[in-house]
Amino acid sequence: MRLRHPGGTPLHLSYCTNVHAAEDLDGIIDQLDAYAVPIRARLGTDVLGLGLWLAAPVAAALAADPALRARLRRELTARGLEVVTLNGFPYRSFQDPVVKHAVYRPDWTTRERLTYTLDLALVLADLLPDDAACGSVSTLPLAWREPWDAARADLAARRLDRLSAGLAAVESATGRVIRVGFEPEPGCVVETTAQAVARLAGLDGDRLGVCLDLAHLACAWEDPAAALKELGRAGLRVVKVQLSAALESADPDALRPYAEPRFLHQTRNPEGGAADDLDEAFDRRLPGPWRVHYHVPLHVTPPAPLATTVPVMRAALAELVGGPRPLCDHFDVETYTWGVLPPALRPETPAQLAAGIAAELDFARAELHDLGVTS
Structure with missing residues (x-):
């Protein structure tokens, strides 16, 4: 959506x-009709923005063929959709039954990661x-912390x-x-703002950032104002913001229904206690309160003692x-976790998922409106 x-x-x-x-072009176009078009209609907006995810094989195919890129842009435009950002974190197979640590491979020590990211940049230049x-x-954020x-x-x-x-060549x-933008994440080489500054400051500030x-x-229990000031002092540009909320609870046992096999749910407490997944946090009896890397719908208020980190987002x-x-x-x-939410919160049909995503976007739009942003 366009805001001002x-x-x-x-x-x-x-x-x-x-x-x-x-993960192929025909499937991506089909999902535009199944989800994006109904979401745009629910929101009553002329143009809906997509943060498009392209798995590595389809990104490579699009980068190699200008006609395919032109086709995708036409398909987007015909549906009132536009793309200014791509998610290049998952390489492929992000909705497989088990993802866990595989999402961090290939990492930034590999040629594959570089090639994929430059493919995405070339594709995006034609979609903008x-x-x-x-x-x-x-x-x-470069790689998982081990081995490093x-x-x-x-x-x-x-x-x-x-x-x-x-990227300079794409621009030329x-x-x-x-x-x-490199995305700090719990458990990775770059997890905190301080690590972002240590690892990324001094890079090409015109093209690379956070x-x-x-x-x-x-989940890092960081104060947003302090984090943004630290990034600014280091000259690290915020290239993109992902609006997301984590789970929080002073009673860790209330989080048991969220332990699931697909995604990694890193868990942290304010004293620096850390576990790489919910199951590990339970096994180690990590003291509470916990914040858990489990993206929950922005507009949903879970029953006490559960809460979300929407106040941090705000x-x-x-x-x-x-x-x-x-x-x-x-x-x-x-919010990529809709399919693994506890059954009472999980959408069962494409229409229900589209309705949930539209509700999240409406919530985010209202939060921005409260800050003086206009549609």
């Missing part, structure tokens, strides 16, 4: 399609609306230099600016858009 900051800057609000399983200032691609050593860090640094050069060829996922920020938005100029212009609602 009080200072006049256009803002883009979208939803991330990594919640859908399609003519009046969009730039495009963004989110990616993983000086040799792997050096290899990743060389890949990032090639990424910067590749297409006239479109594409930026890549994708700020607000559920991840909350505080972050106040910092991001509350000043005379926004600190970011791409906002993507990223």
Whole structure:
């Protein structure tokens, strides 16, 4: 959706399609009709933004064939849809029965990760609306924390230099600016704001920055205002913001229904206690309260003693858009866990999922309106 900051800057609000399983072009187009078109109708907006997820094989096919890119853009335009951001974190198979640590492979020590990300940048340059200032691609925070050593860090640094050069080449060829944001996440080489500064400061600040996922920020028990100030002092641009909420509970036992086999649910407490998944947190009897990397629908208030980190999201938005100029212009609602929610919350049909995503987007739009952003 197109929004406008009080200072006049256009803002883009979208939803991330990594919640859908399609990994070929025909399947992606089918999902536009099954989900995006009904969502746009429910929201009553002329244009709906998508944070499109393209698995590596379809990204490679699109990057290799301008006619395919033109077809995808036509299909989007015909449905009142637009794309200014891509999610380049999951490489493929993100809705498989078991994902867990596989989502972090291949990482930024590999040629495959570099190739995939530059494929996405080239595709996005052709999908961008003519009046969009730039495009963004989110990616993983270098790698899972193990194994990681000086040799792997050096290899990743060389890949990032090639990424910067590749993005410059895309800009030279297409006239479109594409930026890549590294997404701090619990358990990874870059988990916290301090680690982002340590690992990423000094990179090409025009093209490389941070994708700020607000559920991840909350799981790190970070203060949004302090985090954004630290990123600003280091010269790290917030390329993209993922609007997401994590689970929270002072009574860890209330979280047992959310332990499930597909995704990793890193768990943290405010004293620095950490577990890489909910099952591990239960086994270790990690003291509460817990925040859990489990993206829950923004508009849903779970029964006590459960809560969500929407207050952290709200505080972050106040910092991001509350000043005379926004600190970011791409906002993507990223709840990919609809299919693994407890049965009482889980949508059973495409129509129910579309209704849930529309409700999230409406919630996010209302939060931005409360800060003076207009439609």
